[in-house]
Amino acid sequence: MSWDPSLYLSFADLRLRPALDLLARIHLSAPARVADLGCGAGNVTAWLARRWPHAAITGVDNSAAMLASAQASLPRADWELADLATWQPAEQFDLVYSNAALHWLDGHQTLFPRLVRAVRPGGVLAIQMPNNFGSPSHLSAHAAALDGPWAERLRPLLRERPVLPPADYYDLLAPLGKSVDIWETEYMHILDGDNPVADWNKGALLVPLLGALDEPHKTGFEARYRELVAAAYTRRPDGKTLFPFRRLFIVLQTPDV
Numbered sequence: 001m002s003w004d005p006s007l008y009l010s011f012a013d014l015r016l017r018p019a020l021d022l023l024a025r026i027h028l029s030a031p032a033r034v035a036d037l038g039c040g041a042g043n044v045t046a047w048l049a050r051r052w053p054h055a056a057i058t059g060v061d062n063s064a065a066m067l068a069s070a071q072a073s074l075p076r077a078d079w080e081l082a083d084l085a086t087w088q089p090a091e092q093f094d095l096v097y098s099n100a101a102l103h104w105l106d107g108h109q110t111l112f113p114r115l116v117r118a119v120r121p122g123g124v125l126a127i128q129m130p131n132n133f134g135s136p137s138h139l140s141a142h143a144a145a146l147d148g149p150w151a152e153r154l155r156p157l158l159r160e161r162p163v164l165p166p167a168d169y170y171d172l173l174a175p176l177g178k179s180v181d182i183w184e185t186e187y188m189h190i191l192d193g194d195n196p197v198a199d200w201n202k203g204a205l206l207v208p209l210l211g212a213l214d215e216p217h218k219t220g221f222e223a224r225y226r227e228l229v230a231a232a233y234t235r236r237p238d239g240k241t242l243f244p245f246r247r248l249f250i251v252l253q254t255p256d257v
C-alpha cells in the first residue's frame with residue numbers, strides 16, 4: 001500500500017476537525033507518554049505535542065513515506081515504523097491516540113483489547129475512525145472495483161465492514177475501562193472542485209486499490225470510480241459539492257489500579 005503524504009494532506013483542514021474533536025474529549029492534564037497510532041504525516045501528532053509540550057510523543061505507522069514527512073515536521077517526537085496488527089510497546093503509555101487509522105486493520109475484537117493493555121492505569125485510549133462504509137463514495141469504490149478487467153485483482157482487497165457497530169465496541173471495551181464514551185458525528189464537508197469526493201478518496205480509500213494495479217487498469221479503474229462518484233455527488237448551483245461523512249469516536253479511561 002503506497003500512501004502519498006501530499007495527496008492525503010490536500011484536505012488537511014477538513015480531516016483535522018474530527019482529530020481535534022477527539023482531542024477535546026481527552027481529560028488528561030500532563031500525560032508523560034503519548035502514542036499516536038497510524039500517525040501518518042504527523043500533522044495531528046503535532047497537535048498532541050502542542051497540547052502536552054512536556055510529553056514524550058511516539059508516532060507509529062507502517063508507511064515509510066508518511067513517517068519521513070512526519071519526522072521532518074516534528075523532529076522532537078520518536079517515529080516508529082511498525083505494523084499495528086502486531087505492535088507491542090515495551091512500555092505502557094498514558095495516552096494511546098489514533099485518528100483515522102484503525103479502520104485499516106481487521107480483527108478489532110482482539111486488536112482493541114490489546115491496545116487497552118498498552119495504556120497505563122488511569123490513562124486513556126482515544127480512537128476516531130470513519131464509519132461511512134455504506135455511503136455512495138465507498139459503495140462506488142466497490143462497484144468500480146468489480147466493473148472492469150481489474151475485478152479479479154481487486155475483489156480480494158474489498159472490505160465490507162471495516163468498523164463494527166458502536167454497541168459492539170461498548171460491549172468489548174466497557175468491561176476493560178473505568179469509563180467509556182462512544183459517539184458518532186456526521187460532518188457535512190463543503191468541497192470545491194470538479195469531482196472533489198473522488199479527489200478526497202484518491203488519497204485514502206483508494207490507496208490500496210490503486211496500489212494493486214498497473215497501467216492501463218489503474219487509470220481505467222480510477223476513471224470508472226470518478227464517473228460513479230460524480231453522478232452520486234452532484235454540484236450545487238453555487239459550484240460546491242456536499243460530502244456527508246460519518247465518523248465513530250471512542251474514549252476509554254482505564255481503571256486507576
Ligand SMILES: C[S@@+](CC[C@H](N)C(=O)[O-])C[C@H]1O[C@@H](n2cnc3c(N)ncnc32)[C@H](O)[C@@H]1O
Pocket residue numbers: 003015019037038039040041042043044060061062063066082083084085098099100101104105204
Ligand atoms: C488516513 S491516514 C491517517 C493519518 C493520521 N492519523 C491523520 O489523522 O492525519 C491512515 C494512516 O494509517 C496508517 N496505517 C494503516 N494501516 C496500518 C497498520 N497496519 N499499521 C500501522 N499504520 C497503518 C497508514 O500508513 C496511514 O498513514
